[in-house]
Amino acid sequence: MRQLPLAAAALALAALPPAFGSNYLTGVALSGVVFTVAAAALNLVYGYAGLLSFAQLGFWGIGGYCSALTVTRLGGSFWAGLLVAALVNAAVALAIGLPILRTRRHAFVIITLSFALLCALVARDWVSLTRGPLGIPGLPAPRLFGFGFTTATRFYYLVLAYAVLALGFLYALGGSRIGDTLRAIKQNEPLAQSQGVSPLPYKLAAFALSAVVTGVAGAIYVFYLKVVDPLFLDFYYMQTFLIVVIIGGAGSFWGVVLAGMVMVALPEALRFSNDLRMVIYGAILVVAMLALPRGAAGWFADRRLAALRAALE
Amino acid sequence: MTALLEVDGLAKAYRGVHAVADVSFGVAAGAITGLIGPNGSGKSTTIDCISGFQRPDRGRVTLDGADITGLPPQRIARAGLVRTFQTVRVYDQFDLVANLLVAIEPFRTVGWHDALLRTGRYRAARAAAEARARELLDLVGLTRLAAAPASILSYGQKKLLALAAVLMSKPRLVVLDEPVAGVNPTRINEVAGILRKANEAGVSFLIIEHNVEFITGLCDRVVVFDQGRKLTEGPPAEVHGDPRVLDAYLGIDEHGDHVAEAS
Structure with missing residues (x-):
């Protein structure tokens, strides 16, 4: 019974593409689902464990490059790419997490921010591996037993399957004694x-698990974009994850999941006024923060x- | 009686200032021992060192013969020495039962996968821990508020909750940092009663407290600190008659002994 809301949400999301009947809107919903997963992973470290980690952006980028390079350089499949992304992110998170989780609050924020910036530098400047600013274009559509995830709708269901898996895991973790201890x-x-x-x-586990979930989300997303380049480490993504967590309510699983969908759909809903839509979006954010700190x-x-207080008086 | 806690030659300095300079004392198994002294006499630093929140510069702390000097607080807690804090600490966002369920002790046999998958082993441990939590809430008289978040409690109620939380860890020795400071005077006897009950069940106590009546009524033995050193120790009546003790309090702390300590 506890899983009922999760199943209902998954079914509702599964019904979206046929309802839209538009590749563009399906793509928007797809991005919304991916960003929601990444935001839920950030919620694990920031909302539950209280660690404001900007390293998420780095893990997102590492995931994207890992899957792209596995396919283009190593000749592996998309699925092998996801595995590589998960393993590399787990290893990197454990390696950097061990020293930086010992630092104090503000130092932690600065170091994780530096890590994300460093990842962006590597993506841009290690040209022999990443092709630098040219990026790695032409990523092929993933295939499974001869079935190609070639259309936006098909890819949407691939993303949704991962989201159910990842969010289900984060939900179980957050509601368990481990989440309570965090x-x-x-x-x-x-x-x-x-x-x-x-x-x-506990902190290290939260940091590493969130790195894996974020990294695999990034690894999948680049194959929807069909390209990965240093812009994939743009602060825009981190900002989106963070806004979703803060608006939804750090530490609340459902708050973040709902905010994820709303915050991605909102700029599209505002398209009636193309010139002003980002201004209105910004204004809504500011008002939301003032009303719901x-x-x-x-x-x-x-x-x-x-x-409760009133009842006890 | 054998000593449960032995503190030997403990010293701690902050930027060259000796907060504690070479103190030695013991806490007997099964006893309630008081630790008194004027503000700034090194009591808080001493229990910070004993409980692992500060690393002593010199000296040795043993619990039931095992060296616990310089171990992290969680290791010391798991060894059976659990403390409360002078500025009361509770989990404000958790309800009272959840506050008591954070303690590791009832979940010792439960692994990470048990907790994540909610195995039978986890559910059994959890059920036992909840029953124990409700018993303890009953003991400290907070049953009515069991489902309320701790943030709505009064200061005194939070101290009672912290006391119940300490007992969740099934400690052998509890170090209490001013358990009745800021507690409604009518409830002080209640606290003393709870401590006596726990003591009868086998828990030893080391109590820092300025409330003389409380200490005198409860403690078998009192250790007196002054200026980072042990001034004297003995039965409460004897200690309170000691002119050196009166001198230490009156000579240094003329503002009275209910002022909160800075360190």
Whole structure:
């Protein structure tokens, strides 16, 4: 029964492409699903564990390049590319996570930001591997048992399958004792330690799992774009993930998932006014932040708390 | 009685200033021991060193014969020494039961995959832990608020919750940093009663507290600190009659002894 909302959401999303009947709108929904997965992964480190990690952008890019290079350089399949992306991201996250998770809050933010910028530099300047600013174009459509994910609709279902898998995993993790322990560490680390909790393994697990989920999302997305270049490490993506998490409410699974879909659909819904749409989008963001400083989920939590206080008076 | 906790030659300096200079004392198994002294006499630094939140410069801390000096707090907690904090700490966003379920102890046999997949082993441990949590909430009189987030509790209620949380870890020694400071006077006896009950069940206590009545009524033995050193120790009545103790309090801390300590 607990999985019911998740199944209902997946079914509703599965019905979108036929309802749209348009490749363009299907593409928008596809991006929305991918960004939602990446945002949910950021929510694991930021919302649950309280670690504002900009390294997500780096993992997103590493994932994209890993799958592209596996196919174009190593002659592997798309699926092998996803595996490589997952493994490389897990390894990188564990290697950099171990030292930087020991640093203090602000240092952590700066170091993860530097890591993301470093990834972008590598993508641009290691020309013999990445072809630099030219990028790696012409990524072929993934195939499975002779079935080609050649159209936007077909690719959409591929993305949706991954999203169900990834979000289902994040949902189970967040609702488990592991998620509760992460939230405890975020709220009061010394108290958790005094109760026998070792913070580092939990933070490292959250950091690495979120890197894998983000990386595979990036690895899939480049094959929809059919190209990966240094722009794939543009801060635009990080900003999108972060906005989704903050508007949805850091630490809330459903808040982030719903915000993911809304925030990607919103610029499209505003197309009635092409000149002003990004201005209106920005204005909506500002108003949302002023009205809901802890996101939509935080707003509901506050209302519940107020009702409880009133009941106890 | 054998010593459960042994502190030997403990020293800690911050930027060359000795917060604690060479203190030694013990806590007997099964006893309730008080740790008193004027503000800034090194009590908080000492229990920070004992519980692993500060690394001592010198000295040795042993718990039941095992060296725990300089171990991280979580290792010391798992060894059976659990502390509370002077500025009360609870998980504000968790309800009271969830507050008590963070402790590792009831989930010792539960692995990560058990927790993720909610195996039978996990569900059994969880059910037992919840039952224990409700028992403890009953003990500290917070049952009525069990499902409410901790943020709505009063300061005194949070201290009671923190006390229940400590007992979740099935500790052998509990170090309490000012358990009744800021607690409604009418509830102080309640706290003393809870501590006595836990003590009868086999938990030893080391208590920092400025409330003389509370310490005198509860403790078998009192250790007195002054200026980073141990001034004296003995039964409460004897210690309070000691002119050196009166001198330490009156000579240094003329603003009274209820001022919150800075460190």
